[in-house]
Amino acid sequence: MKIRNTILTLVSIALLAAFIWYADSNFDSYKIRILNLCAIYTILALSMNLINGFTGLLSLGHAGFMAVGAYTTALLTMSETAKQQNFFLKPIVAPLATITLPFLPALLIGGVLSAFVAFLIGAPTLRLRGDYLAIATLGFSEIIRIVFTNTQNITNGPLGLKSIPNNTNLWWTFGLALVTLILIKSLIDSSYGKALKAIREDEVAAESMGINLFQHKLIAFIIGAFFAAIGGGLLGSLIGAINPIMFRFILTFNVLLIVVMGGMGSITGSVISAFAVTAGLEYLRVLDESINLGFVTIKGIPGLRMVVFAGLLMVVVIFFKNGLMGTKEFSWDKLINFFTSKKRFKKKEVGQ
Amino acid sequence: MAILKTDAITMKFGGLTAVNEFNLNVEQGEIVAVIGPNGAGKTTAFNMITGVYRPTEGHIYFDDKKITGLKPHTITKYGMARTFQNIRLFKELSVLENVVIANHLHLKTNLIQAILGNTYPDILDVLWMPKYKREEKKILEKSHMLLEKVGLIDLKDEKANSLPYGLQRKLEIARALATNPRLLLLDEPAAGMNPKETNDLTNFIRQIRDDFNLTILLIEHHMQVVMDISDRIYVLDYGINIAEGNPYEIQNNDRVIQAYLGVAEDA
Incomplete structure (x- = not known):
């Protein structure tokens, strides 16, 4: 059994690699971009699910952690000349101007920095019971945005950063998504x-069973923030330009939507939901354009896809109260049981 | 030697004194009951002892060590475990997981070792097993043993909240035992049980005391259980300790009878 499951896992990872290899050279840039976004949102959803779904905290600071990751990665990977071109109003502070690191170290530094910020927010707020964390993290993500807008000599203020090197490709996004998945x-x-x-x-029961509430909540919060920053760094490098406006609350909300739709407390749900929502939002773009039905042409209504999407979301919430997966997880045993038990059921029917 | 001693603990909620200068003394290996009418402050006393509340005044000693004001998880680590009046299981988790979680406080491997240990593929276990996996295996064995002891082993994969009431109580006790306590506090273990279940419970409590070398402090309303099982009884009424003694003494104590039945209007 164990051997079979391990082999199945390895085969699927190999298949995924083969798919990426194929997609990398045969898909057009639009499709590749969507796939990249799917993988990035998987990382973001997993990291948020760890905090909100598994630990039951309500953190609304994901955009803030992503901003920390995106800015750190961008500033550390941009070349000296790119930085000079970007910072034409106010020059960039001394050490940052000359540092250029490879992609992975830059991402990791962003993650560590974000984890440290999470520690600073979590240390006072996670001692409290109730929803103080929601308020504190919501405040934090707004504060970090305003700080980034005003620290012109570090972040280039409201102008944002442009011509960030496009290091992100399918190997990076899917590779890191897989690593995140395995670690979480x-x-x-x-x-x-x-x-x-x-x-x-x-x-109360957890604490009485000897679990240090504060320490464990902090662990979840810090790890979540770390991976959120990795996701943010990948996103910045994929788009190639970032500014503080990108990291508004709506970004946190998008990730939260994915987590809730997939199921709070289900890794499988987060992965499925990240792909479905990201790809779905793109493919529903058809609705925004004018549609020719042959006898009549419907004028495009910009934003119609969001209306349809909201409707779909309501359907999910009504019919799947706990999201698509609830707290259930995928496993090879279940998948194989699903197929084999069906057969058994049929045999019984024949017997009767 | 007294395993648990409280020195005039008092708990005030605003103007209300829930428990007033309560002196409790529990010896190693005893079964001691705290009884009293509803609202007498029994659960408040429990919450102070286990660290949920910090007493307004007075001190608590566990094994002669002062534990006043310590967090519940630290006190549990010292060897005190409890159950709750209104059952507090991890409802959505399985019976086995409920017991496994209670072993977490004694885990020796750190977070990184745990994550990396779990990433290590199962099929290579025969060659070499990470420290975390070895520890987890031991925890699973111990949890199975405990579930077997309380008779829940066949239900180990069920969700905790799908168990019948009486079994949920037993699971709560099994979970408390998993923390390796020396002192076990039971908050109304017989609440909502039928006579047969109550009878089983009395035997069960004695059994676990002997098997796990425990000292037991319990709150109970069910007088038959209390009189049957306790070595000594403390009676609380309006937060004040009105009597203390063995079951026979308590049954014949005038103040206790008054507290429970009231005073005759004209004698």
């Missing part, structure tokens, strides 16, 4: 992950 899954399955779930279920 390992965490959730470990004793620490079970402790996090216990906190979600009942804080």
